[in-house]
Amino acid sequence: MHIALDPRTKLYMILVVSMVVLMTATTPFLWGVRIFMTMVPITLLFIEKKYASAIRFLIFYGVALVLTFFFLSEDSSGILTAILIGYCGIVVQFMPAMITAWYCVRTTKIDEFMSAMQKLHVPDGIAISLAVVMRFFPTIKEEYGSIRDAMKMRGISFGGGNALKMVEYRMIPLLFSCVNIGDELSAAAITRGLDGNVKRTSIVELKLRTADILLMLVFTTVLGIFIYCKYFR
Numbered sequence: 001m002h003i004a005l006d007p008r009t010k011l012y013m014i015l016v017v018s019m020v021v022l023m024t025a026t027t028p029f030l031w032g033v034r035i036f037m038t039m040v041p042i043t044l045l046f047i048e049k050k051y052a053s054a055i056r057f058l059i060f061y062g063v064a065l066v067l068t069f070f071f072l073s074e075d076s077s078g079i080l081t082a083i084l085i086g087y088c089g090i091v092v093q094f095m096p097a098m099i100t101a102w103y104c105v106r107t108t109k110i111d112e113f114m115s116a117m118q119k120l121h122v123p124d125g126i127a128i129s130l131a132v133v134m135r136f137f138p139t140i141k142e143e144y145g146s147i148r149d150a151m152k153m154r155g156i157s158f159g160g161g162n163a164l165k166m167v168e169y170r171m172i173p174l175l176f177s178c179v180n181i182g183d184e185l186s187a188a189a190i191t192r193g194l195d196g197n198v199k200r201t202s203i204v205e206l207k208l209r210t211a212d213i214l215l216m217l218v219f220t221t222v223l224g225i226f227i228y229c230k231y232f233r
Contacts, residue, residue, distance in 0.1 A: 003047055007116035009212040010104040013041065016219040017100045020226055021093055033226050035065070037219070038096040041103040048107050057099045064091035105134050115204045132185045139185070143177045144170075 017037055025031045038061060045054035068088045110131050117127035147170050
């Protein structure tokens with residue numbers, strides 16, 4: 001099963017989820033609405049066979065919810081409890097938007113994204129910057145995996161008692177890689193003519209399908225319900 005959503009739908013999902021997470025959930029019903037919105041991109045990741053990312057997000061978010069509602073309270077004392085409360089608060093508050101953005105990055109091709117930006121009449125400077133960012137993080141992830149494998153071959157890991165070397169030998173190469181990758185992605189964007197003055201053409205034909213319209217309606221309805229229940233009821 002595969003659901004090919006329009007990039008504009010994915011951007012709309014990010015916008016709606018970001019608006020919801022900026023508003024505090026004060027009742028169980030509002031928490032239920034927020035959890036429902038969070039489960040939609042996780043479900044879509046499962047549908048797209050991004051099982052590792054979906055399971056990882058589901059575990060982190062689920063554990064944070066369980067700790068927040070059943071084991072932690074603001075009246076609890078202790079340094080460890082305070083750290084857990086802060087961690088769970090950050091995860092529960094901001095992870096929904098992060099999951100939705102990650103789904104957009106992992107399932108959207110750059111040509112589709114640029115075509116969507118053109119249809120939305122977004123300035124080229126903003127569109128190109130966002131396109132470079134979308135390729136930057138997945139590339140950094142791959143680069144970190146290569147560095148990690150190289151360090152394992154040299155026996156540098158937490159388990160080997162070389163924690164300080166692990167930080168030094170992984171983070172410093174990663175920082176240099178970040179600089180080089182940023183320059184390479186910028187050069188690639190210029191080489192492809194993304195900064196040209198001529199209107200860009202694309203072989204990708206974007207069209208809002210039934211799934212896009214239904215998903216937009218669902219997110220719009222959920223946003224309206226959340227705002228109504230929080231501010232007018």
